[in-house]
Amino acid sequence: MRGTLIFSGSSCPELTNKICQNLGMARAEAELSQFSNGETQVRILTSVREKDVFVVQSGSPKINDTIMELLIMISACKGGSANKITAVLPYFPYSRQSKKKSHRGAITARMLANLLDVAGVKHVITVDLHASQMQGFFKCPVDNLHAEPLIARWIRRNVPGWQEAVVVSKNAGGTKRVTSLADALKLNFGMVTTDKKRTHGYHSAQSMASSMITYLDGPDRQPVFDSVSNQMRHAISPESDNGAATTDNGDSLQNAPSETDAQSSDIPFNGNGNSRPQINGRNKPAPKRSQTLLSQSSTIDDLEDVDDVDGFEYNDRRAYEVTRGRLVQGHIVPDDFPSPVMSAAETSVAEEDPMTMSHASSFFAPQSHALGGSGDAGASSDEEDDILKDPKVEHEVTLVGDVKGRTVLIVDDMIDKPGSWIAAAETVVKRGKAKKVYCIATHGVFGGDCLEQMQACDCIDAIVVTNSYPIPEEKARNASKLVTLDISYLLAEAIRRNHYGESMSPLFQHLMD
Known part of the structure; x- marks a missing residue:
């Protein structure tokens, strides 16, 4: 492509080389270094005047250094009179901080979007944002590509009997991503959720709350x-x-x-x-x-609805496709496993006193949220894993869906900590009687010893990620279950279409074999 330059940051030189190879061009030269006090220095070694510049930089273990590298490279190209600067971010840094989780929390992803705009970015290309609404943070156009077609193609080619598989979400927040893949493959889907085990104190509080409904709803209540x-x-x-x-x-x-x-x-x-x-x-x-x-x-008003259904009988029987189990320190335990020893104060679930609530409907809220509303700003995956590892708290895990004798595809956007993945895998295998488990995500962050723990888990048969996030060679070499999919062609085609002004729609389509 004439008039185009592709620069690489220090986080993903191999991915950038593959992108350039797919485009039939060489990577532009730039010198990246640091001063003795840790300050980042960038020198662009080729002319960028009136050129279409693409800077490829993904997240890395040294995330803050890579962000400063990216901003300085963009600023240097802007100062060199580049015609248009596009930031190619396979993994967008700080994407998990896209909303407030407390009253004094920061929306860091929006701040990073503002920094990119100030540096001089005119276009952003990324893959599977943690929250697609983040595109609204930018003042420039954003192409949020999806690895789903690539993952679906790998499943059809490499998973035996994939036509009978079940796509499972390991938490309630990932259901939209799971249902999208299930619809593309024409498969059933399910969900695994975890919650603190309810204690006697909780039920008594609920009973007291229910007994007050009549009074709070008014003296004219029937x-x-x-x-x-x-x-x-x-x-x-x-x-x-x-x-x-x-x-x-x-x-x-x-x-x-x-x-x-x-x-x-x-x-x-x-x-x-x-x-x-x-x-x-x-x-x-x-x-x-x-x-x-x-x-x-x-309420008495419900009696009208009851009369309209002839022969309908209320019952409290559980659905046949709902399976429950006990989770202690992130692992499934038998029903007769002794509960963690806790004091009376520790066993009670922290909830507001029903006597002090101002409205009757507050009694039925499953959990109070710091910011109110729907509670969309839930705990991040890191916070969930920390809670699961607490030895003093027992969790109840619920599997919704029939996975008996089937292959299970547990899908999310990233793998960072292993707790929720291992818990979901053990749930579908030990409780749901699943045959095989594939853990699939776009970004393989693998913080700490995550990859080693998932490799050691007997319930996980394969770990499938893309090369959007750099994985150390030593880690990848020691993980026999790890499968890395190449997204360089996807990014290369996005760069080519962006340069020539072509539509991006074909990149979102599922191409059958």
């Missing part, structure tokens, strides 16, 4: 049947002098007929002693006995 205690809850009448619970006509609750009496005599029951219950001011036939098995959180 009576509600409780299938657990077979008693009827009433709103506390403000006219009662002694504070005792009364019915709407002022009678004492002790004198009011009970639900059991009403059902034994087959007489429709309501709080006023009438022969039919009054719902929203109308007389309505009493529901069948099988239809009155309502949960604690049901």
Whole structure:
């Protein structure tokens, strides 16, 4: 390509060489060095005037040094009168910090986008952003490529019996990525979730919260049947002098007929002693006995929906494709395994006092979130792994989906820490009775001894990543389960299409063999 120069940072020279080889051109020369105090120095050794410049730099273990290298190279090319500068970032640094996780947290990914804009970037090419919404951080166009077509092609060629495989997400946050691959391969999908084991204190708090719903919803609340205690809850009448619970006509609750009496005599029951219950001011036939098995959180308004379904019976049976297990220190344990020894204070789940909540709906929130809202800013993979490794906390792991006798493809965007991957693999094998497990991700970060631990896990048969993130040769050589896919052709074609102004749409298509 005439008028084009491709520079490489220190993080991925091999990947850059493959990109240049696919394009039939040589890599542009630049000198990268550091002063004795650690400052980065860059010298561009070729003319960039009126040229289309591409700087290839990915994340690396020395992430902050590589970022400064990238910014200085971009600034040097801008100072050399380059026509257009495009940053090619196979792995975008700080992509996991794309939202606030606390009130005083920083959105570091947005700050890095601003730094690239100030340095002089006019276009960004990256692969599988941790959150696709990050494209809105940039003031320049962003091409967020996907490794999914490459991964899907590898699965069709290398996974025996892939037509019967199941694509599984190791957490709730990765379901969109998993369903996308499952749709491309026409496969079923599932999910593995972990949560702290609920203790007696938690259930008692929930019961107290449920018992307060009637009062908080207002004194005009109609009576509600409780299938657990077979008693009827009433709103506390403000006219009662002694504070005792009364019915709407002022009678004492002790004198009011009970639900059991009403059902034994087959007489429709309501709080006023009438022969039919009054719902929203109308007389309505009493529901069948099988239809009155309502949960604690049901309201009298739900009775209308029950009557509309003839013969429907409520039950609490679990779905057949939901499997649960126990997780201690990140590993599946038998049902008879002794629970971690904890004091009474440690066993209670930290939750807000239901008595101090201001609205009844707050009782049903599964977890309170620091920033409120939907709780989208959940814990990162690092934080999840730290929690799983806590020896004092037992977790309950849930597998949704049927994987018995099938090959499981656990998919995410990156592999950094091994805890959640090993827990998901052990869950589908030891609980779900899966046949084989493939751990697949775009970016193989492999922090610490992650790769060694996943290699030692008997439940994992293969670890599939791309070369978007540099993996040390010694680590790769000692990991027999590691499979590295080459994305140099994808990036080379993106550079060529960007230079000639062609559409990027064909790079997102799945090409059948």
